[in-house]
Amino acid sequence: MNSKVENRRREISRLVKEKYEVTVTDMAALFGVTMETIRGDFDYLAEQEGFVRGHGNLTRPEKAKYKEHYLFHERQLLQKEEKKQICKKAAELITDGDSIYLDSGSTVTYLLPELTEKKGLTVVTNSIACLFCYIMEGYQEAFKEQGHRFLFLGGEVEPNIRMTYGTFFEQCVTEISYDRVFFSADALDMDFGCSNVDYQAYSAIKPVFRQVRNRILLADSSKFNRKAAYRVAGWKEIDCLITAGELKDDWKLFLENRRIPHYQV
Structure with missing residues (x-):
């Protein structure tokens, strides 16, 4: 895996943890790549990090949504x-x-x-x-x-x-x-x-x-x-x-x- 792909997937992972959910459309626009590329990233991150792969989106597991007392603290x-x-x-x-x-x-x-x-x-x-x-x-x-x-x-x-x-x-x-x-x-x-x-x-x-x-x-x-x-x-x-x-x-x-x-x- 090249460094560009690693960096993109690392950033997607950060955004999922920060925002709870990201979409294929938004991530393709953010990184300037095809939606098919982002779908591959979502599949990889769902398998490697336990995120939930939905139709057109990637989310944190439901229990993780409530794991932190104050989720905004992560972003800060x-x-x-x-x-x-x-x-x-x-x-x-x-x-x-x-x-x-x-x-x-x-x-x-x-x-x-x-x-x-x-x-x-x-x-x-x-x-x-x-x-x-x-x-x-x-x-x-x-x-x-x-x-x-x-x-x-x-x-x-x-x-x-x-x-x-x-x-x-x-x-x-x-x-x-x-x-x-x-x-x-x-x-x-x-x-x-x-x-x-x-x-x-x-x-x-x-x-x-x-x-x-x-x-x-x-x-x-x-x-x-x-x-x-x-x-x-x-x-x-x-x-x-x-x-x-x-x-x-x-x-x-x-x-x-x-x-x-x-x-x-």
Whole structure:
């Protein structure tokens, strides 16, 4: 087995563990290979790692769905230090009194502790993970001391991504204006822009973009040179990119040519 196949199968395995389910269509788009190739990968991973092979999908065994007390914790641990550094830099772009929106990506949850140094923020999110952190890790007291408001927007619940979405969510989110949105994506491609594997995450962030002045993309090193099924934004819609590690020269040139401010941490 060549290294390209091994790397692809390793990444598919990671996504199944993270998201509980992936589809042939989404994985073929993400890796730029045929659906037949992905079906072979699914068959291999089902046999080797015990995943459940369904019609057009690959899922974690049902018992594994409940194995962890807090499944989102798995996702947070991926590139954990990178995500923390990204959020430290992101906090520098926030001004006292801002109204900010935090999306449902695992990177954004690391922004909460950085907000305790700011004053008078309105923090809006559909992330159940952010809500849990806010309540369970005691941020409500620190936010109160700094004069922050924390608004969690309800709606239909997507349990695997730990987020709300849907008609009721959209009615709520479009009634608020935002100075900045901090969001992440599953994949970044020079031609396609930033994209998500999950339709729900895609559908939730799109109405936010219509209400915001400044769109800030947070992306760890694993997201570059990938393409997923649902296009979140083109590069003309991105006001700033924050990433971690070494940004390759072709990406530096690409961002500079489009006059997109970018930070490496």
